[in-house]
Amino acid sequence: xxxxxxxxETPEQAKARERSEKIQMEFETSLRRLMKRFSKExxxxxxxxxxxxxxxxxxxxNSICNQPDLQAISLSIIPTHFTRVPPQDMDICYLSNLxxxxxxxxxxxxxxxxxxxxxxQTTLERRFAxxxxxxxxxxxxxxxxxxRALQLPTRLVLSLQPIPLKLSAAKVRFLGLPEKRVVGxxxxxxxxxxxxxxxxxxxxxxxx
Numbered sequence: 001x002x003x004x005x006x007x008x009e010t011p012e013q014a015k016a017r018e019r020s021e022k023i024q025m026e027f028e029t030s031l032r033r034l035m036k037r038f039s040k041e042x043x044x045x046x047x048x049x050x051x052x053x054x055x056x057x058x059x060x061x062n063s064i065c066n067q068p069d070l071q072a073i074s075l076s077i078i079p080t081h082f083t084r085v086p087p088q089d090m091d092i093c094y095l096s097n098l099x100x101x102x103x104x105x106x107x108x109x110x111x112x113x114x115x116x117x118x119x120x121q122t123t124l125e126r127r128f129a130x131x132x133x134x135x136x137x138x139x140x141x142x143x144x145x146x147x148r149a150l151q152l153p154t155r156l157v158l159s160l161q162p163i164p165l166k167l168s169a170a171k172v173r174f175l176g177l178p179e180k181r182v183v184g185x186x187x188x189x190x191x192x193x194x195x196x197x198x199x200x201x202x203x204x205x206x207x208x
Contacts (some may be wrong), residue, residue: 044165051162058158064120065144065156073128074142074149087151102146107132108139136206 010019064070075083082098112134114123124141133139140156147154 043163047163047165051160054158054160056164058156058160061120061141062156064124065141065148067121067157070121070124070128070145071149073125076126076146077131078150080148082150090150090152098146098150099163105131106139106142108135110134 012059018112065163081103082094082101109132112127112130112132115135118126124138124145127133127138127142144154144156
């Protein structure tokens with residue numbers, strides 16, 4: 001028969017245990033906050049870098065559409081009855097006919113090859129030669145070049161969608177942080193639901 005041992009926690013031992021548990025909880029809380037702060041900083045920096053890259057790409061595409069050589073090629077393929085009209089006389093009817101001509105002349109062929117060694121200007125020069133574009137993006141550049149070649153004030157409008165600035169719900173749960181709750185109209189809804197509905201980053205930048 002095994003002897004029975006009975007341990008009685010003294011007040012001093014209880015205080016020591018509570019102190020140890022408190023220190024452990026404070027350490028875990030501090031570590032969790034540190035992880036949250038670090039993850040937030042990394043995420044914000046990633047958002048900023050991604051946004052800068054998208055802006056740089058937009059400015060680059062706009063500069064390509066201002067290249068004199070490409071505009072000269074554009075002007076050479078436009079029918080003369082469009083090029084003889086001075087910019088101040090270009091009205092809605094003129095633009096309507098120009099767009100109809102463009103739609104009937106240029107096509108989209110997704111099977112067209114693309115080389116990583118060619119820059120955007122070289123690619124557009126090849127597309128003008130065959131009156132076809134690989135996708136809608138190239139088609140927009142071609143139309144923009146034609147309109148600018150006719151001295152029409154035209155802007156390249158881009159919809160930039162960088163990595164969201166706010167942390168996703170999955171990352172919040174990964175860090176062990178409770179999701180905030182918003183009470184309204186007799187029901188409790190997750191803060192993340194409101195964030196998905198109302199916090200959407202759609203930056204539309206007009207680059208002239």
